[in-house]
Amino acid sequence: MAKYSILLPTYNEKENLPIIIWLIDQTMTKHDFNYEVIIIDDGSPDGTLEVAKQLQKIYGANKIVLRPREKKLGLGTAYIHGLKHAIGEFIIIMDADLSHHPKFIPQFIKLQAENNFDIVTGSRYVDGGGVFGWDLKRKIVSRGANLLTQILLRPGVSDLTGSFRLYKREVLGALVQACVSKGYVFQMEMMVRARQNSFTIGEVPITFVDRFYGESKLGANEISGFVKGLLYLFATT
Numbered sequence: 607m608a609k610y611s612i613l614l615p616t617y618n619e620k621e622n623l624p625i626i627i628w629l630i631d632q633t634m635t636k637h638d639f640n641y642e643v644i645i646i647d648d649g650s651p652d653g654t655l656e657v658a659k660q661l662q663k664i665y666g667a668n669k670i671v672l673r674p675r676e677k678k679l680g681l682g683t684a685y686i687h688g689l690k691h692a693i694g695e696f697i698i699i700m701d702a703d704l705s706h707h708p709k710f711i712p713q714f715i716k717l718q719a720e721n722n723f724d725i726v727t728g729s730r731y732v733d734g735g736g737v738f739g740w741d742l743k744r745k746i747v748s749r750g751a752n753l754l755t756q757i758l759l760r761p762g763v764s765d766l767t768g769s770f771r772l773y774k775r776e777v778l779g780a781l782v783q784a785c786v787s788k789g790y791v792f793q794m795e796m797m798v799r800a801r802q803n804s805f806t807i808g809e810v811p812i813t814f815v816d817r818f819y820g821e822s823k824l825g826a827n828e829i830s831g832f833v834k835g836l837l838y839l840f841a842t843t
């Protein structure tokens with residue numbers, strides 16, 4: 607039976623972590639999927655790692671794997687770090703802030719298995735998908751980022767900035783090697799590189815819910831970083 611390694615990067619997610627782990631375990635157990643969750647905590651000052659240790663005691667060390675790092679080193683390298691320790695043939699990446707609901711995971715797995723896709727990505731921008739809880743500015747930024755990328759790079763995937771995805775393990779390995787960008791643009795570059803490498807991609811409509819606990823980090827820096835990264839990819843690919 608295939609094993610699914612779920613990479614869960616955390617930074618100040620102490621309220622969200624027990625809920626997301628409970629939901630993941632419920633979902634995976636109900637469908638008889640073999641899984642491990644790899645929590646990559648970057649020295650969260652709120653004590654997320656302590657919560658993770660408690661959860662490991664409850665669910666077991668075979669299901670909850672802790673791969674913490676000393677300090678906040680960013681999401682891109684958190685995935686690479688988690689991937690190094692993952693033993694599953696498939697890797698699922700999701701946020702820990704409950705914006706990505708584990709109930710969609712069985713649909714990712716089913717679509718992958720039926721079509722032998724290299725990647726299955728959750729999409730907010732296809733029929734059946736959507737975004738809840740964002741203000742107008744956030745919606746425009748996300749839509750704008752997707753639209754601009756579609757025009758410049760034509761990647762053929764509807765949701766480029768999302769990060770709820772399933773990968774064949776070796777495909778994710780190849781993509782993180784190929785990617786140069788850091789920050790928000792990273793998710794988009796992954797899809798652009800996937801197309802370049804002729805990896806096959808399936809899409810599952812997902813509803814994305816804005817975080818309830820904790821703080822959002824999207825600011826002017828992230829937006830300008832995205833645009834710079836996009837233009838770099840446009841110029842070089």
Ligand SMILES: Nc1nc2c(ncn2[C@@H]2O[C@H](COP(=O)(O)OP(=O)(O)OP(=O)(O)O)[C@@H](O)[C@H]2O)c(=O)[nH]1
Pocket residue numbers: 614615616617618619646647648678679680681684700701702703705817821822823824
């Ligand atoms: N390990 C690690 N995790 C991080 C880091 N930055 C963010 N995360 C986690 O990565 C996931 C996505 O980050 P978010 O802060 O939710 O980013 P976002 O979804 O774009 O924005 P908001 O939800 O509006 O804050 C969450 O689970 C965070 O806890 C980091 O530097 N290191």
Ligand SMILES: [Mg+2]
Pocket residue numbers: 701703705817
């Ligand atoms: Mg979030």
